[in-house]
Amino acid sequence: MTEKSQDIRERVEELREAVRYHSRRYYVEDAPEISDAEYDALYKELAQLEAAYPELITPDSPTQRVGGEPLEGFEEVQHAVPMLSLSNARKVEELREWDARVRRLLGEDEPTYVTELKVDGLAVSLRYENGLFVRGATRGNGTVGEDVTRNLRTIRAIPQKLSDDPPAVLEPRGEVYISLEEFEKLNQKREAAGERTFANPRNLAAGSIRQLDPGVTASRPLTLFLYGVGEGYDNYAGHSEALAALKSYGLRVNPYEVYEDIESVIEECERWAKKRESVGYQVDGVVVKVDSREQQERLGSVQKAPRWAIAYKFEPLARRTKLEKVWVNVGRTGALTPQAVLAPVNVGGVTISRASLHNEDYIKEKGILVGDTVVVERAGDVIPQVVRSIPEERTGAEYRFEMPTECPVCGEPVSRPEGEAVTRCVNTRCPAQALEHITHWSSRGAMDIDGLGEKLATRLFGLGLIKDVAGIYELEAEQLVPLEGFGEKSAENLVRAIEKSKEQPFPRVLYALGIRHVGAVTAALIAERFSGEDLLNGLSVEQLTEIAGIGEVVARAVVEYFALEDNRELVRRLMDLGLNFGAVEAAPAEGPLAGKRVVVTGTLSRPRSYFVEKIEGSGGTFTSSVSKNTDYVLAGEEAGSKLEKARELGVPVLDEAGFEELLERGR
Ligand SMILES: [Zn+2]
Known part of the structure; x- marks a missing residue:
């Protein structure tokens, strides 16, 4: 090896170390020491040297995050340790009940609890072997996920190589997400470019990870928090020790607290509920875990949910805003759905200007008028919805919403059949x-x-x-x-x-x-x-x-x-075009009820399906409503309006004995 090539090799190593270090300061610890321009200069020099000397490229080089052709699909990954889901508590009382259960099961032993925010993103598992990132997978169904290694590699907060002294096999788990600021920025950019905006950060994060082209994933400002360890967990005495270790390896860990009693945990949950919007990313609750690994093992799990952990869920976020107008959307099935057009309002860091109003009846039942001040609620990735109006705020300029009588897309008349909630455009060429x-x-x-x-x-x-x-x-x-x-x-x-x-x-x-x-x-x-x-x-x-x-x-x-x-x-x-439109020969109905229409009503000695089968088996037709075309009504006890109607129209009414007799007679 020449002296020059030795120099270059050393410089490449030096640059890699520097890029890794500053990348961690920036993406993991949120504490950059150098300017973006200085960082970019280091990165660029490394990339240029690697381009000139490809033999020096190693898979763990910081430049090797994006590469390769788009995939055809994702491979399946079997999780060595299943990724469990958490049971939820919606009220603090449920946290107390959970604590009582934990204490009962542990007997003499006192539990210690760890609390951390529940990030609303996409759960992933990372696998490090001898400190090198070798594979990443989605949670999937908890047992089998998808191999998204190449996409996860593009996330700067995931080190290609761990620092400190990690175990030979380590499988940290966490949640990939996008900060609210980056989410809004991305949407503004897309809007300016005339592209469709993303509905919410959670869906964007999930969609980005499941891209077949890692280049797309790389263009999305994703990050993640690690909250646990699957394989390799037995290297630690408990949850808080594992989190501290992950941090020391250079992984991003959400702030956590350790508490001795449930009342302190509840206080923590309530504190977070109040300031949940201050953290800059979507959270939907607080996760509480029993700290000790030994206690966790004793508690075990039921139905895929560990007994040693629970998620305290926040109430959905609600805000007041003005319902400016109602816009009617025509769906692919022709359904006309009213949508609320709102004065833009920030709900949990996401600007909302559209919300669901469900259907015409919902608007009427809730007494919502166009121009009203309304309460808009948003929970996770659910479409925001208008939950109620505030009549006290009315000025008199508000007016009732009327469903259009013509389709807003094709202009043909619409129809809302009686008894249905949905108005539809019936023009199939719409x-x-x-x-x-x-x-x-x-x-x-x-x-x-x-x-x-x-x-x-x-x-x-x-x-x-x-x-x-x-x-x-x-x-x-x-x-x-x-x-x-x-x-x-x-x-x-x-x-x-x-x-x-x-x-x-x-x-x-x-x-x-x-x-x-x-x-x-x-x-x-x-x-x-x-x-x-x-x-x-x-x-x-x-x-x-x-x-x-x-x-x-x-x-x-x-x-x-x-x-x-x-x-x-x-x-x-x-x-x-030659399609068949000719009437077909009917198979002649046979049996004592051939061509007869029979309605069944009231309480009978056998399940209704028995009589339906009898009717159809005898050539008759079972129908649900009584009309002048009805031939018989089979009425059991407590038959109500259908029996009345039958009498009104003079339709013969049978009891069970009469019905059986009719079938006998006809044979
Ligand atoms: Zn139409």
Whole structure:
């Protein structure tokens, strides 16, 4: 080795040590000694030397955090020691009960408790062998997680190499998160760039760790706190000793306290509940653990939750703000959902300007008016919601929210069937619903198009290659071949599968149209009586309810569907494309109740399902509501309104004996 190369080797080592040291001061201890520019200069010099002398690169070099091609998927990792979940306490009383239980189980022994904040992020396990970071995994189901080593390597707070003298195998566990400040900064940047903003820090952290491209993870300002040890825990006398050791190895540990009695623990919990928003990251409670490892082992766990630990959960965060207006969103299923547009308000460090109002009835029941001062609540990654209004703050300018009568996306009339909470756009060609409809169309129970799943449908819809379900049949292999993941053969296979679906009989086609309330069974009943032409010519609710098994709700939905010109046009296009719209031959019903509609009500000597089976087994149809089309009502004891209605309409009423007799007679 020449003298020069020896010098370079030494300089590289020196730079690595320096970068590691200052990285720890900055990312782990929050106490930088040098400026960012000085740090960058050291890092840059190291990277340049390594680029010039690649033989000097070692896997634990601070420059080796990001690299490699995106993954196809994650490998599974079996946790050597299961990652348990914690039981929760929502009231301080539950902490006292837990303490009493711990003391009862420990007998003479006095427990000592360790408290620490519960970070709301993504739980991960790190594995160090001889002080080197070799693997990182998500919690997964607690037993098996996903190998996210490459993504975790990009987090500066995770040292590639531990300092001090760690055990040969050490598996620290912790929570990856994003600080509220970084979260807001990132969202502002995205907003300025016209990109979609992230809903909350927890989801962002979790999503970042599960990226297949480590480059994306590296671009997110993630950090973590370690809160425990899986494998290697037996090197320590207890939890607080393990935390102190992790700290000495250069790992980031959340501040913790040790207490002798539960009342002090409760005081600590209440203190944190008050100042939870001051820590700069999302927390949802305080974790309390029995300190001694020996005591932990004696206490053991039940149903995947240790008896020696409990999480005291904070109340959801609530703030007052003004409900500026209600915006109606059209979901993929056509559901119109009212959303609150709020004067931006900071709830637990996250700026909220939208919140859920659930549905029309919720707004009415809560007496919420547009312009009201309202209370908005946010808990963890749950969508923020408006929980109530404050009528005392009204000025008189507030007004009642009215659900639109036309779809805000396509302008077609909307419908809210009686007894349902949701208003829907029933136009299946509404752009808001087109994709959902395509997925339903190709699903197994409907047209069963092999290979056209939700993922591909979303892609083709996004590319504009399929605009609606009729568009599926206009797709050509030549359009697919240039797409990534497609070859000539696979493109032809898909087109063939699409072509083959044209052989599906009319009941399938009718079901695939996705008419509200028309499931596969209902579609079959209609298709036995009417053809596509009949439906296009316009059937009345009465004509449809004549079919045994079709009630008013279904009939109305069918009539509404075929009344819309857009739907009629779609059906005509599908007919032209060669799909089956011809009525099918009905299998004639047989038995003493053939063609009869029977309602069952009241308390009977056997479970209802017994009678339903008897009715259907005798060729009849079981229906739930009484109408003039009902042939019999089987009434048990305490039969209420249905019995009354039957009498009113003059429908024959049977008791159990009469019912059995009827079946006997018919045989
Ligand atoms: Zn619409």
